[in-house]
Amino acid sequence: MINIANFKTTYANRGMTLESDINQTNKYYKDNNIALVYKKPTPIKIVKVEYPKNVIKEAYFSEPSTLDYTGIYKNTYIEFDAKETISKTSFPLSNIHKHQLEHIKNIIHYGGLAYLIVRFTTINQTYLLTGKNLLEFINTNTRKSIPLDYFKQKGFFIEFKYNPRVDYIKIIDKILKSKEVD
Amino acid sequence: MINIANFKTTYANRGMTLESDINQTNKYYKDNNIALVYKKPTPIKIVKVEYPKNVIKEAYFSEPSTLDYTGIYKNTYIEFDAKETISKTSFPLSNIHKHQLEHIKNIIHYGGLAYLIVRFTTINQTYLLTGKNLLEFINTNTRKSIPLDYFKQKGFFIEFKYNPRVDYIKIIDKILKSKEVD
Numbered sequence: 003m004i005n006i007a008n009f010k011t012t013y014a015n016r017g018m019t020l021e022s023d024i025n026q027t028n029k030y031y032k033d034n035n036i037a038l039v040y041k042k043p044t045p046i047k048i049v050k051v052e053y054p055k056n057v058i059k060e061a062y063f064s065e066p067s068t069l070d071y072t073g074i075y076k077n078t079y080i081e082f083d084a085k086e087t088i089s090k091t092s093f094p095l096s097n098i099h100k101h102q103l104e105h106i107k108n109i110i111h112y113g114g115l116a117y118l119i120v121r122f123t124t125i126n127q128t129y130l131l132t133g134k135n136l137l138e139f140i141n142t143n144t145r146k147s148i149p150l151d152y153f154k155q156k157g158f159f160i161e162f163k164y165n166p167r168v169d170y171i172k173i174i175d176k177i178l179k180s181k182e183v184d
Numbered sequence: 185m186i187n188i189a190n191f192k193t194t195y196a197n198r199g200m201t202l203e204s205d206i207n208q209t210n211k212y213y214k215d216n217n218i219a220l221v222y223k224k225p226t227p228i229k230i231v232k233v234e235y236p237k238n239v240i241k242e243a244y245f246s247e248p249s250t251l252d253y254t255g256i257y258k259n260t261y262i263e264f265d266a267k268e269t270i271s272k273t274s275f276p277l278s279n280i281h282k283h284q285l286e287h288i289k290n291i292i293h294y295g296g297l298a299y300l301i302v303r304f305t306t307i308n309q310t311y312l313l314t315g316k317n318l319l320e321f322i323n324t325n326t327r328k329s330i331p332l333d334y335f336k337q338k339g340f341f342i343e344f345k346y347n348p349r350v351d352y353i354k355i356i357d358k359i360l361k362s363k364e365v366d
Contacts (some may be wrong), residue, residue: 038290040250043227046240058228061240068222072254077295079261108220113259 020121020128023167024071024084030166037171039073039080067101069116075174079114081105082170086121092147093120095140103140106133115177119160119170122150129157130173202303202310205349206253206266212348219353221255221262249283251298257356261296263287264352268303274329275302277322285322288315297359301342301352304332311339312355 024041031037045067050060069083085097098118109116116133131148135156139148158173206223213219227249232242251265267279280300291298298315313330317338321330340355 032290035293038294038296043225044230045225046228046243048226056245058243058245059241061228061243063238063240074261074291074294074296077259077261079256079259079296108214109256111217112220112256114220114256114261 020084020086020119020123020168023162024119027166027168027170028071028073031171037073037075037080039071039075041071042068065099065101067099068105069102075171076178078174078178079109079112080116080174081109081114082117082119084119084121086123088124089147090122090124090150092149093122093153094147096146098136103137106137110134110137115174119168120153120157125150126162128160128162128168129153130160130170131157132177202266202268202301202305202350205344206301209348209350209352210253210255213353219255219257219262221253221257223253224250247281247283249281250287251284257353258360260356260360261291261294262298262356263291263296264299264301266301266303268305270306271329272304272306272332274331275304275335276329278328280318285319288319292316292319297356301350302335302339307332308344310342310344310350311335312342312352313339314359 028037028039028041031039045064046061047064048058048061051057052059069081071084072079072081074080083098083102085093087093087097106116110133118131118133118136119128120131121128127150131153136148139152139156158176160168160170160173163169210219210221210223213221227246228243229246230240230243233239234241251263253266254261254263256262265280265284267275269275269279288298292315300313300315300318301310302313303310309332313335318330321334321338340358342350342352342355345351
């Protein structure tokens, strides 16, 4: 017998997470020949493997040094992370590791686009914040979280749609256009 | 007491594998601000995690659908795989999965550069073969391996050096220049 309560919860959660929305969006982009973007495997440190069947019996999650998603759009290298916060007022910087900040700097240096997609789940608002603006905040602030207001001023609001769910390529288009004018 | 025989074998193997040579090369490129290239985590399917310490107790290696290394060089998206073969005469195509071929096609479509770096370990020769030439071979042949001669004709020989070990960016430069002329 299916436990309906559990099923509903699982289903609802699955439908609502930012990650599944991004995955659906990337599939939409790929199927419609708009962009090629994919999630990288989770970084893991493998300690014990059982032979001959190659079953991993002991492994640990390791700290990521890059961002979760990589891809190409209009000849441009893109890389980003998708993060959720339940806070209504700010995004905790503890979500971003030191190596990831270094990596963002490097991507920008080599002409790629690095950014975050942050969803404030409680107020149901999603923003794209460029790596450049993220680094600018960190370099000019001692705060341990980025206020929602900063996202409103410097970030780009992403409307929730049915298909694709999180249409971030629209924003990337704007950013690439403003770069041409630079 | 250190077992010298074991130590030597381990050390020699470590120094000789293509993967460690590529990692050393990528570090050289990064340290010298030439290119940003990194190895993606190994794709794994996690089945069992033990809480509260988040120890992975059961997981399996899964088939890769992308290539191992990703990066940016001169505003260009690059992605490649590094493969070794002990054959003196050909490179077995069983090394490349169907999803990876699809992925290579997509990278090319979006303006990125996809390629293989193949080392014939027995004769100690290393070649770069573009995704375009790999797909061309597959589309015009029924053979299950690519002859060494094809690498000699269509690929680019990479000389082994002390530092960086596998200087593939030199080849990428040539390829990018020939694209400008296209």
